[in-house]
Every structure is written in structure tokens, then in C-alpha cells.
Amino acid sequence: MQDVDAAVARDAIRDLAARYAHAADRGRFDDVAALFATDAVLEMPDGRRFLGRDAVRAFLVETAATMRVAATPGSFIRHHVSSHQITVETPDRALGHAYFFVVTDRGPDHWGRYADRYVRTADGWRFAERRVRLDGFAPESRAADRRR
DSSP states (O other): OOOHHHHHHHHHHHHHHHHHHHHHTTTTTHHHHHHHEEEEEEOOSSSOOEHHHOOOOOOOHHHHHTTTTTTTTTTOOOOOOOEEEEEEETTEEEEEEEEEEEETTTEEEEEEEEEEEEEEETTEEEEEEEEEEEEOOOOOSSSHHHHO
16 A cells, blocks of 8 residues: 555544544534444443444443433533554555543543554445453542442
């Protein structure tokens, strides 16, 4: 693959990851689900796997309800993605690894890593697989509340 083609692919994949974070933080779960290939897999730290866009969306809706961020006045959630390393394997496939750090109105919440597989579709680059690994969470965080 030519360097310029790989650079264009990496830029589009970085945009994909940013769209995921922004849409998820705003509770736009249809938009998040649309960022996944139709047969994609989202794997959570506890081993649960969600296959396909509908399952991804349902999981996000359930998670938002248990965190109760949107229902609390003045509350917010922000995902920060960094050190995004992307390896373009072919014109239509790539791998990626990134760190994430989540902040809410309470302060630092949880952090971890994404391990992704990407696929280029007629609609652009999409997640073929996103594996989420949790490295830690703050004791008084919304993530800690979900574990109580």
C-alpha cells in the first residue's frame, strides 16, 4: 500500500474513533452503532460480546441508564482517546490500539485500552471489532458505582 493511501486511511480511522467518543458522550447511540460494520463485535472487559449494530446500541443504552449521567442535571461524560496507533494492513483492513481516559462531572472516572480491527466499507471505515480493556477506575466514580 502506498504511503499516501495509508496516511489517508489512518486519518479516516482517527476520525472514526473521535466520532465514536463524541457520539457516545452525547448519548447518540444510533450514531455510535452506525460506526460499526453490520457484523461487528464489541467486546467488554468482563468478556461480554455484542454482535452487530443492534446489540451494540442496546448495550450502550443499558450502560447509559445504569450510569444515570444524562438524567442528572449538570452531569457529563467525556472520553479522551490518545496514543492511537494504526497499522494499515491492506487497502480495506487495519488494526489499531489506543488508550482512553474518561472524565465525568465527578472527576476522573475510568481508563483503559482499545484494541480494534477496522474494515473499509461502502460507507467508509468502520469498526469490525472493538475490544475494551479496563485498567482502572476512581473509587468514587460512576464506574465504581456500577460495580457496587
